Amino acid sequence: MIPLEKSVVARLESYGERFELLVDPNQAAKVRQGEQIDIEEVVAALNVFSNASRGTRASEDSLTKVFHTTDFSTVAHRIIEKGEIHLTAEQRRHMIEEKRRQVITFISRNAINPQTGHPHPPHRIEMAMEEARVNVDPFKHLDELVKETVKALRPILPIRFEELRLAVKIPADFAAKAYGDIAAASTMEKDEWQKDGSWICVVRIPAGIQTDFYDLINKVTKGEGVVKILNQVY
Numbered sequence: 001m002i003p004l005e006k007s008v009v010a011r012l013e014s015y016g017e018r019f020e021l022l023v024d025p026n027q028a029a030k031v032r033q034g035e036q037i038d039i040e041e042v043v044a045a046l047n048v049f050s051n052a053s054r055g056t057r058a059s060e061d062s063l064t065k066v067f068h069t070t071d072f073s074t075v076a077h078r079i080i081e082k083g084e085i086h087l088t089a090e091q092r093r094h095m096i097e098e099k100r101r102q103v104i105t106f107i108s109r110n111a112i113n114p115q116t117g118h119p120h121p122p123h124r125i126e127m128a129m130e131e132a133r134v135n136v137d138p139f140k141h142l143d144e145l146v147k148e149t150v151k152a153l154r155p156i157l158p159i160r161f162e163e164l165r166l167a168v169k170i171p172a173d174f175a176a177k178a179y180g181d182i183a184a185a186s187t188m189e190k191d192e193w194q195k196d197g198s199w200i201c202v203v204r205i206p207a208g209i210q211t212d213f214y215d216l217i218n219k220v221t222k223g224e225g226v227v228k229i230l231n232q233v234y
Contacts, residue, residue, distance in 0.1 A: 002027070007044035008091065009052050012083030017062045020052040021045075021079050025091055031080045033141040039073045048075055085139065095138035103136065103145050104129070107159070110206040111150070114160040119208035128156045162207040163233040165189070168217065169226040172197030178220040185209075185216055204233060 007022035022044035031037055040046070050058045063070045067078055087095070108122045120128075132152040136145060150159055166186075170178045175198055182188070182203065191201035205213050217225040 001040050001046070002042070002044050004044045008088070009086045010080050010083050011086065012079045014066045017058070017066055018050055019058050019063075019066070019075070019079050019083070020049040021076055022049075022052055023080060023085070025085055025087055025095065028080050028085050029095065029139050031077065032139045039076050042080070043076060046072055048072065048079070087138075092138065096136050099138050099140075099142070099145065100126075100129070100136045102142055103149050106142065106146050107150065107153075109208045111159050111161045112207045113158050115158050117207075120157060120159070124157070125153070128153050132156055163204045164207050164210060165230040165233055166203050166205065166213075167228045167230055168201050168203060170199045170217075170221055171224050172199075174221040174224065175199035178217075178225070181216060181220050185213060202230065207232070 002024040004022065006024060008025050010021045010023045010028055012019045023042050024044075027037060027042040031042060048058045048063065050056050050062070060070050063075055067075045069075065104122050104125050107125050108119055112119050129149060129152075132155075134149050134152050136149075140148075150161075153159060168182065170182075175193070179199065182201065186203035186205045189202045189204060191199065193199055214227060217227055
């Protein structure tokens with residue numbers, strides 16, 4: 001369980017009853033985004049309260065009335081997923097800024113400007129988000145926030161999500177070491193080891209990281225790797 005001093009209140013009100021938990025805001029956010037986390041890693045106490053500040057526990061009757069169970073894990077997940085997480089101003093500011101950075105990075109790496117074929121720089125995306133007055137909910141999943149942000153930015157920035165399918169050939173001297181690096185940086189569709197010890201593969205990458213991927217190939221092969229664009233995937 002988390003330290004009590006690091007916890008905030010998660011509150012759900014339903015059918016005239018109030019239920020509160022003491023939770024870690026960052027772990028609670030992960031639960032709301034669908035991550036499977038042991039509830040003991042999220043809460044500061046294995047109790048459901050009607051008033052956490054007074055230490056008043058919710059009755060079994062009220063739990064059964066609203067949740068149809070008294071099982072702590074089941075009830076706690078419902079409160080976290082459906083209730084309100086009460087953050088301090090500093091906690092909210094930090095979580096919003098962290099999630100905003102994730103959104104900007106994702107769009108910069110996975111989308112391009114269709115007019116130029118190049119990714120938008122992170123700073124340009126950030127400025128457009130400010131211009132569009134994009135609000136970032138720190139408890140929403142990144143995928144949902146990206147969709148909302150792109151919809152708000154399209155009147156301001158031309159954006160298209162695009163992937164590249166690439167054929168890569170790595171010489172025998174570098175193949176074993178390069179395998180892990182390439183697999184981590186791309187989505188591998190197929191690969192094959194050649195009789196001479198070289199390795200070839202077909203991978204997909206976000207168009208926005210094309211330059212970074214080429215740099216990676218050059219680095220792990222000392223400039224001897226070969227990359228060929230097969231096609232674009234929209």
